[in-house]
Amino acid sequence: MISNRTQVTEMIRAAKVAKGLTWKAVADAVGNSKEWTTAACLGQMAMTKEQAATVGELFGLSDEAVAWLQIVPYKGGESDTQHKDPLIYRLYEAVHVYGCAMKELIHEEFGDGIMSAIDFDLDIQRQEDPKGDRVKILMTGKFLPYKVY
Amino acid sequence: MISNRTQVTEMIRAAKVAKGLTWKAVADAVGNSKEWTTAACLGQMAMTKEQAATVGELFGLSDEAVAWLQIVPYKGGESDTQHKDPLIYRLYEAVHVYGCAMKELIHEEFGDGIMSAIDFDLDIQRQEDPKGDRVKILMTGKFLPYKVY
């Protein structure tokens, strides 16, 4: 009996190590970006029937688990326990240090509103650099102005 | 008597509204990017003597305040009280939702290590889009591998 999406994420994590799969290979099979696909496998996005079937086959999941992949998950919960991981913490730290500057500059350019985290995409690349390669993270999100009524 | 950098940030915020300055104009005068300059004015970066003098003149700061601009600040503290601001929260939410995926993909590409938040830069632009303009946030940080010894 599977009663929440987290159990499926654990099955996927276990199968990934046991089978030696990479997220890129999973993304190629699914036909979406590696960023969306990885987040989806880790329980942050809902999959279509076809996407779920592909993922289920790759990881050897049961039909019940494949059904759960198509359910809209409770998102955002997992990273809390992982807040102190140094890689993830650096992302939070960038917001601690630059959060106000980002707010000020986005308002200066767009006025009052926010960058959507829903109509949003993410792209992570290696940027070669003779002084040491860099991680390049590109986020774009639709600007949503506050409604005045 | 000025006993911490936050007091200078308050003077800058007050003067910015009173004088109607924009961060872009400040950055142009200082000669650095708008992202670094805004963060520096908001107390997240230390300025050189010349940068501080320029900022002091623009905002009409006292010599004591200008001296404080050159002191390495205690960083990261201000955004805590602003954690619930919807614009800033969306940045945290992107990490809540995508943090694990970012970790997995960076390790898949680079191995064990982190993206530096120190040897790091940030670029915020408007990306025109017929379905509604988008906020584009580009971060790059040097990849730092864990030392094995």
Place this chain on the structure above:
Amino acid sequence: MISNRTQVTEMIRAAKVAKGLTWKAVADAVGNSKEWTTAACLGQMAMTKEQAATVGELFGLSDEAVAWLQIVPYKGGESDTQHKDPLIYRLYEAVHVYGCAMKELIHEEFGDGIMSAIDFDLDIQRQEDPKGDRVKILMTGKFLPYKVY
């Protein structure tokens, strides 16, 4: 010297009691809904020059304060200290008790995504009822589907 929007909110609160104004009268003068206008006066929305001038006149604010009314505020912070107020707590409790049900039903109707809290409006009315009048709170927010890429 005014260095943050909270100081202006305090001036407005003080003047409102001293002058015996109602929020409805303020909203009528501004020409927007009472919900938006009250939130704006309490530091949650940015005003246009005209809106700010009207509000400034009603509450007897200085030019500096009127300038601050036009700055995009850091939102969402004030209600934290007021989390235990019984009226406000009931709103949180409604989410504690019904939050999962709301999530499930919105996904059942719309698929994966959220109700925007930005392209959002709020309407509060008295609903007469022989068993005791009721507070009627109507929220509408644009449905935003998660982007798949």
Place this chain on the structure above:
Amino acid sequence: MISNRTQVTEMIRAAKVAKGLTWKAVADAVGNSKEWTTAACLGQMAMTKEQAATVGELFGLSDEAVAWLQIVPYKGGESDTQHKDPLIYRLYEAVHVYGCAMKELIHEEFGDGIMSAIDFDLDIQRQEDPKGDRVKILMTGKFLPYKVY
């Protein structure tokens, strides 16, 4: 041995996915609103014997589980771990941003007291809109004045 209501909620969630049921179908069978019925299935409301029997049959629950559906549950606990889910968070954010305004306006209309979260109902609908359909959430709760004695 079932020792708390949460275990029954997990059974219901598992059966719902396995059987592909919708909350609306459950509500129709029970004969109450979809909002109340979903909340009740998720462990926030107590059911009558008849309601519990219907739900038990739909989800294939044991007699012991059906007995637990009739017990007054410990409410409000589940949504805490789901506080960071973007859909649920937007509901909290609406209170962060508008909580004080709601308080001020309800007092302006009704005097001192609260909107009940017990003598309370909830209605969620799709509001069609050419600029994108909207989620419409309507809450009504009895106004309860503070007792003076």
Place this chain on the structure above:
Amino acid sequence: MISNRTQVTEMIRAAKVAKGLTWKAVADAVGNSKEWTTAACLGQMAMTKEQAATVGELFGLSDEAVAWLQIVPYKGGESDTQHKDPLIYRLYEAVHVYGCAMKELIHEEFGDGIMSAIDFDLDIQRQEDPKGDRVKILMTGKFLPYKVY
């Protein structure tokens, strides 16, 4: 300039010590119970014009302060910083130890619902006892059944 009710509470506390008043004397002058009157003076209840005038005269408050006494306050906030006071903590401890028992017994007697904390009164008395006098706290609150719809 008085911008919140807490400032008036501080004036009342200062004047009470300076003038050597008792809460009972204040309650007698106001004409309400000592429990309601003390809570009202400490910023938890709104007063009528007459009540406020009486309190203002007893404590020597300004007109502005008297006006604030008639405003519905943000309630419940003050006791948080006083959570560790041994007398107040014992009240919380009684709930820690007996909270579940109270819930179970109220549901056994009344069914699903709550005891109102709004349509609520409180009475504190000395109960003489040869083994040592006892504090007697009597609370009554209207039972409110959950609405089924």
Place this chain on the structure above:
Amino acid sequence: MISNRTQVTEMIRAAKVAKGLTWKAVADAVGNSKEWTTAACLGQMAMTKEQAATVGELFGLSDEAVAWLQIVPYKGGESDTQHKDPLIYRLYEAVHVYGCAMKELIHEEFGDGIMSAIDFDLDIQRQEDPKGDRVKILMTGKFLPYKVY
């Protein structure tokens, strides 16, 4: 192997639902008040050998579980996870709103000291009322003066 009292509470809760017992019936069998007996069954009080035997028989507990009923429990822990239950929260809210008033009035009557939460009893009754029955909660605790030395 039973290694803490919470496991026995779970057995009691499970058996209570399965057997359809009421707390009043349990209290009558034990021969103590319903308030003390319910708290004791829920792991907040230690029982004598006779009390434990009676409870064990009613709920069909093993000898090991009956032995645990006689052990002084770690008290107060269970209600924390249930802090957001609306019925229990109202009890905390009464302290948030009236805590300072209770402190002031008890000191005014008794001087410095506290109401004991140990030499303490609790009585919960239905108070009939034409405007809707009321929950009546009566607490008495010995006044304990602070020792001066």
Place this chain on the structure above:
Amino acid sequence: MISNRTQVTEMIRAAKVAKGLTWKAVADAVGNSKEWTTAACLGQMAMTKEQAATVGELFGLSDEAVAWLQIVPYKGGESDTQHKDPLIYRLYEAVHVYGCAMKELIHEEFGDGIMSAIDFDLDIQRQEDPKGDRVKILMTGKFLPYKVY
């Protein structure tokens, strides 16, 4: 205007350093133990008129401050911000490490109940020791058995 006891504690702390007084000298003048007297001066105990007069003279306090010394204070709040002080932390650590053992042993000797922290006294002495002098802390508190009813 003095509106809380903490302000008087600050006056006492300032005067103690300025005048170079010791707590022992204060205690001798007051005629109580150094432990009670120090706690009282730091805002944890209420003083009689005579005790307050003596303390007021020693520290040069105003009549208003002397009146506040006789008011029952909100206790226990100050040490929270000082939780990380190494000397104070060691006291908490002793409870972290030995708390359960103390509970078990007190129950083994006395049965169910607590050691009072109200009918309680404290004695701190130097215990000479050739391997390094020791701090000796002696606490006694009345045992209070739980009431069964």
Place this chain on the structure above:
Amino acid sequence: MISNRTQVTEMIRAAKVAKGLTWKAVADAVGNSKEWTTAACLGQMAMTKEQAATVGELFGLSDEAVAWLQIVPYKGGESDTQHKDPLIYRLYEAVHVYGCAMKELIHEEFGDGIMSAIDFDLDIQRQEDPKGDRVKILMTGKFLPYKVY
């Protein structure tokens, strides 16, 4: 497979109830004080081979569990979940109320430094008293002066 010391503590707690042992009897068999022995059994101290063998025999532990008794444990963790137990809380409350006074008096007698919580012993006794027996807790810890360098 035993993977942490807490599992052994649970075995000891279960066996203690099942066998009806007292901590004093365990301490006598081990040959150390009841305070040290109880803390050690509850996972706060490491035992020698002989101490572990004695404890293992008394509680009927496996060899693996006996091996774990000799491992230095992660200390201090257990009491956190038990912070609200009234007996343990009173110990914390004594520090809330007297912590600053203890700090001031120890510094007045010894200068800057702390009382060790490592080179520390604890003694708990019944102090007979006609007004009600008292719990007597005696702690001594070596004074450690801060190093100046």
Place this chain on the structure above:
Amino acid sequence: MISNRTQVTEMIRAAKVAKGLTWKAVADAVGNSKEWTTAACLGQMAMTKEQAATVGELFGLSDEAVAWLQIVPYKGGESDTQHKDPLIYRLYEAVHVYGCAMKELIHEEFGDGIMSAIDFDLDIQRQEDPKGDRVKILMTGKFLPYKVY
């Protein structure tokens, strides 16, 4: 099925006690420092295939567990529950007391930037001392200057 690295750490802890291994012996077999090797076994570092094979053989781990040793772990999470252990707490306390001084002195020597915790090594030694041996902890980390752009 192993679904996270923590499960492997538990296997290693269990095997270490059962087999009586020392961390030094493990480090010698692996061929790295005892500090890195211990952290790696405890789930803080990723191992190469050879390192994992050696560790797997020493502790008798399954192939699946050995595969997990090569996965980059979620780091930093385990020590949170162990925050109150006295040995670990002293490390945090050193930062509480000296953190600002360390910051000031590093900036005075190096300018704005940080000491890397990634390009970092740690060395722990016994330093003999006639007044009692000392623990010597040596940390070195690359200085990383903040990027100005």
Place this chain on the structure above:
Amino acid sequence: MISNRTQVTEMIRAAKVAKGLTWKAVADAVGNSKEWTTAACLGQMAMTKEQAATVGELFGLSDEAVAWLQIVPYKGGESDTQHKDPLIYRLYEAVHVYGCAMKELIHEEFGDGIMSAIDFDLDIQRQEDPKGDRVKILMTGKFLPYKVY
């Protein structure tokens, strides 16, 4: 009126910027290490009369402030608000990642006990390195074994 040591730290911070002093120069004048002296100026250590006089002269402090420098301070509090500063956070992160390894290795070498944070010293140096200079932090603290009694 100076009522706590934090006020003196603020005076020192203000004077240090205004006068352009370095911590090394202060330490040389005082005659102690730069680590101890900086911590002492920042309110973490008590000074002798001579040390305080020297510091007072360098920073131009009043006699009252100089008297406060000789009082044992409440330590450890300031760094809390600065927990998110990237330089200070890396020190905490080193404990998050290596804390358990440090504990295990110190126990393996020394047995049960701790490294003192009181009989403790700290040395911070630049370590030149062709790949980028390193920060070298050396801590030594006396090993304190747990007392068995």
